[in-house]
Amino acid sequence: MSFEIPDVMPALPEIFILSMACIILVVDLFLSKTSRGASYMLSQATLIIAVLITVATFSEASVLSFSDTFVRDGIADVLKIAVYIATFMVFLYAKDYLKDRGLFKGEFYTLGLFAVLGMMILISAHNFLTIYLGLELLSLSLYAMVALHRDSIQASEAAMKYFVLGAIASGMLLYGMSMIYGITGSLDLAVISANAANVSDNIVLIFGIVFLLIGVAFKLGAVPFHMWVPDVYQGAPTAVTIFIGSAPKLAAFAMLMRLLMDGLGSVSAQWQDILILLVLLSLAVGNIVAIAQVNIKRMLAYSTISHIGFLMLGVVAGTEEGVSASMFYAITYTLMSLGGFAMIILLSRKGFEAEKLADFKGLNQRSPWYAFLMLILMFSMAGVPPFLGFWAKLSVLSAVISVDLVWLAVASVIFSIIGAFYYLRVIKIMYFDKAESSEPIHCSKDMSLLISVNAFAVLLIGLFPGGLLSLCLNVVSAS
Amino acid sequence: MFEDMQTVYIWIVLAPLIGAIIAGLFGKVVGRTGAHIAAIAGVAIAFILSLYVFKDIVIDGAQAFNGAVYTWLVSDGVRFEVGFLIDSLSAMMMVVVTFVSLMVHIYTIGYMKDDDGYQRFFSYIALFTFSMLMLVMSNNFLQLFFGWEAVGLVSYLLIGFWYKKPTAIYANLKAFLVNRVGDFGFLLGIAAVLMYFGSLDYATVFNNVDKVNNLTMSIIPNQDWSVITVICILLFIGAMGKSAQIPLHVWLPDSMEGPTPISALIHAATMVTAGIYMVARMSPLFELSTTALSFVMVIGATTALFMGMLGLVQNDIKRVIAYSTLSQLGYMTVALGASAYGAAVFHLMTHAFFKALLFLGAGAVIIAMHHEQDMRKMGGLRKYLPITWFTSMIGSLALIGTPGFAGFFSKDSIIEAVGHSTIPGASYAYFAVLAGVFITALYSFRLYFMVFHGKERMDEHTRSHLHEPSWVVTLPLILLAIPSVVIGYLYVDSMAFGNFFGDAIFVLPQHDVLGEVAKMFAGASSIAWAMMLHSVFTLPFWLAASGVATAWFLYMKRPDIPAVIQQRFSLIYTILINKYGFDRFNEIVFAGGSRAIGKICWRYFDVKLIDTFVINGSAKTVGWVSLILRRMQTGYLYTYAFAMIVGLCGLLLIFVYPLK
DSSP states (O other): OOOOOOOOGGGHHHHHHHHHHHHHHHHHHTOOGGGTHHHHHHHHHHHHHHHHHHHHTOOSSOEEETTTTEEEOHHHHHHHHHHHHHHHHHHHHHHHHHHHTTOOOHHHHHHHHHHHHHHHHHHTBOBHHHHHHHHHHHHHHHHHHHTTSTTOHHHHHHHHHHHHHHHHHHHHHHHHHHHHHHHHOOSBHHHHHHHHTTOSOHHHHHHHHHHHHHHHHHHHTOTTSOTHHHHHHHHSOHHHHHHHTSHHHHHHHHHHHIIIIIITGGGHHHHHHHHHHHHHHHHHHHHHHHHTOOBHHHHHHHHHHHHHHHHHHHHHHOSHHHHHHHHHHHHHHHHHHHHHHHHHHHHOBTTBOOOBGGGGTTHHHHOHHHHHHHHHHHHHHHTOTTSHHHHHHHHHHHHHHHTTOHHHHHHHHHHHHHHHHHHHHHHHHHHHSOOSOOOOOOOOHHHHHHHHHHHHHHHHHHHSOHHHHHHHHHHHHHO | OOSOHHHHHHHHHHHHHHHHHHHHHTHHHHHHHHHHHHHHHHHHHHHHHHHHHHIIIIISOOOOEEEEEEEEEEETTEEEEEEEEESHHHHHHHHHHHHHHHHHHHHHHHHTTTOTTHHHHHHHHHHHHHHHHHHHHBSBHHHHHHHHHHHHHHHHHHHTSSTTOHHHHHHHHHHHHHHHHHHHHHHHHHHHHHHHHSOOBHHHHHHTHHHHHTOEEOSSTTOOEEHHHHHHHHHHHHHHHHTTOTTTTTHHHHGGGSOHHHHHIIIIISGGGHHHHHHHHTHHHHTTOHHHHHHHHHHHHHIIIIIHHHTTTOOBHHHHHHHHHHHHHHHHHHHHHTTOHHHHHHHHHHHHHHHHHHHHHHHHHHHHTTSOOBGGGOOOGGGTOHHHHHHHHHHHHHHHTOTTSHHHHHHHHHHHHHHHOOSTTHHHHHHHHHHHHHHHHHHHHHHHHHHHSSOOOSOHHHHHTOOOOOHHHHHHHHHHHHHHHHHHHHHIIIIIISSSSGGGSOOOGGGOHHHHHHHHTTTOSOHHHHHHHHHTTSHHHHHHHHHHHHHHIIIIIOTTHHHHHHHHTHHHHHHHHTGGGHHHHIIIIIIIHHHHHHHHIIIIIIIIIIIIIIIHHHHHHHHHHHHHHHHHOOSOHHHHHHHHHHHHHHHIIIIIGGGO
């Protein structure tokens, strides 16, 4: 048996992130409390260089490596770049929050970078084992991050719940993988796809798909495997919530796409109905329960659940158009959710968490500019044209309509109309209610700048959506 | 000079927009001076670039530009985009709009100097300039509609600029509601265009008129209507709202509640002419429907005559000019109906200059009189305000059509053209426009004599403070007076009778009334001179002269007579002072009627059916469901794990079990 040295070039960004995470881990040991900023700067530099590496090596062609367990294609590159940028924004948004609460530690950054590595592996997975590897690396980092605030009972409780439920979901995912391995005889996604079409025993196949989908649905937070989402979003420090709520969604989308399109694309009829059910449940529960929330972090958690419903809608279509629409949705949603949570961080300060909806009352009187930014974000999440969220919804809906599932599109629109209520309520509270506190809002220059850029990106990409839309379509159809 | 004309076009619209944003959003930061510098700079850039475009298109004869600069979305083959159509028609409109706007901007520095809303005002008028430019430069119906609504919005905001004044709020609400009626027709018209042509692009629509020309639609069963006629009339209803034609004219006189600079800019020179511009732009459609043209002509003629008559009994200086504007818009509309599009747009241009001049002159008088607008308290202002007096005289002479002045050429072209028209309603229209000449001269010089000549009727305090306003006010008056004199002479040959507009305007050979008129002057080297020489032998000249003479007799020679006339003909006077009862009628029938219907709907449908059943019912259901689901979120780990297991079993039950 000969051992071939794999081509490591496709995995250059992964190797870079891994090395840097280790270096930061070591460097951080020698830093005094006052010079902790160095870890932060190093992490940010790592992400920026990672963007440069990926952009420099970008190509739409797909390359397999590491005995076909790893794939680097256009989709992977675009999603990875989105992950780096999202994480960069998270680190920046989180900085002051962490400092104020004595959480400004190297662990946040090393765990964050390991999570990024997990996401990258997940995005580039071409084998059940790589998928599982990436998923676990990501999840374990996130569990630890949720518990970062050790003294907080809430955070520890949330981390415990997340960990136990995550373990159950991982178990189910593994079980589903073993079923499918059993009937297709391979762990390689391409081989599975080829063999699955000729499987005689549909029962085992669907049995496996159900378990597999539960694993993905848990990671995405789709109903009825969503229970952890609100508790973790609320319990975790906001700086961690903003991380969980943004970049990992891109990885979860990649996981869904790799498993269902790359791995089980040939038997899409078998999983389409299951996915439709999950979509409908997520849209219904997410939108309706969000209305009853008074805690804005919980509200955004349920809003995430409903957005996940929309995100899966494109994959339901099973076409190139649908997958690219979902990808667009994932990127869009990440951008909006970063802005939304950043606003919460912005309004919080030492000893005070702006978690209640009521904390947004009369924001317009306290700071018209931030109120305006939040207005852009909320309109966009509700899907009001011309903001970015409108295009995301429009593209998944048109993908669904083009495969003749008009009823599903109509149902989705109805739920999103119900959902518009709680976004608009935030706007109403900001503009029409009287402010309860007249304290001016303090925040550092860099955060203020980034949050403005973030909200305006939502507006500007909404006005000129063509570039991002066609980028998504190009990379999806090229792979 | 510029490599790419497209960049020039984009900057023409962007410059005022940037000015508006700076003055509006950063008004506090940049201060009063900063705000007016930003707004004026924006409009000045637009004006200079418009002149350059005018030179390029009209003087150098460059190819017309038609193209999209930004596509927002393509839905089902229909493109929603921002695009420009720059030909001689839009180039001329751009110059007129930006020039008058620039004058008004400068004037505003003086007029609004003590107002708290100084920056807000500059922001609005710069925004108006942007919207109006979007409207005239558009190459598609959607952008036209955007500009149409945007100018309407700014007009609404400016009429109610002094938002603490109840009459201003009433007036802007009225303008808003009446324009809604017109815009509804306009929108239906655009929808009909989209439905039958499948495109909103001007060029595509005009190139396909032949395919739609013979189609009919039946809205009422067994009644076949020509599609083109329906489209044209619907579009024209939009124009009736914006250009204040009977019966949708009621908002314009009330709009005088706004500050005078905007009366000049929006409610006289530019926005209200948008309807005229739109119909001229749509000439390839309107030409195909004689019915629509007749409709246009009759409406215009009625407005021209009857609205002018109302100017005779008004005592508020701005309202007299407002009714004059209505009447002149009527003239333009008549010209459109007669297919004399060139003359209509020509009159639009000359009118923009002299009417803006008259309004700004009235504004100067109002400042000098400390915001007194009643002409009965003025008189003899000539010696106190010499520049205002002289420029207002030029404006009035241009308005009544004194040979040689701008209004003469455009108005006489219209009258002659209507005289040659043969479509139904033309003879009525001819009578109306002729009679209108006398009326115009009478009310114009009534105003002129009452304000600038005769006895000084103001109180002593006001008199002692009378003086000419500062140069920022008088300079625009002088700059507007120049085109009010010469522009007609310069452009009558090419615009009214020549080939100025080229392909921008389309006239069927059998409708070419201006061509017929031009034949009268065949052989003359300059139609302008021929018209002036000829005018002494025509009715309009003598009608105008007798109008002036009557005004002089009634208000200078025997100022006691008007009161006697008023008593003798009290019935007519009552009708006129009540503006033919349009306001009362609207108040009772439309406002009252819709309030009554609203009340019924509210009481029976809204409260009983919708509120209790649909709204509260569904809200309660949603609230109830969400409460239950929230209860399920217990916070206990085992509940969550259990939910996952239930989910798993459910999925297996639904998807795997049936395969057994």
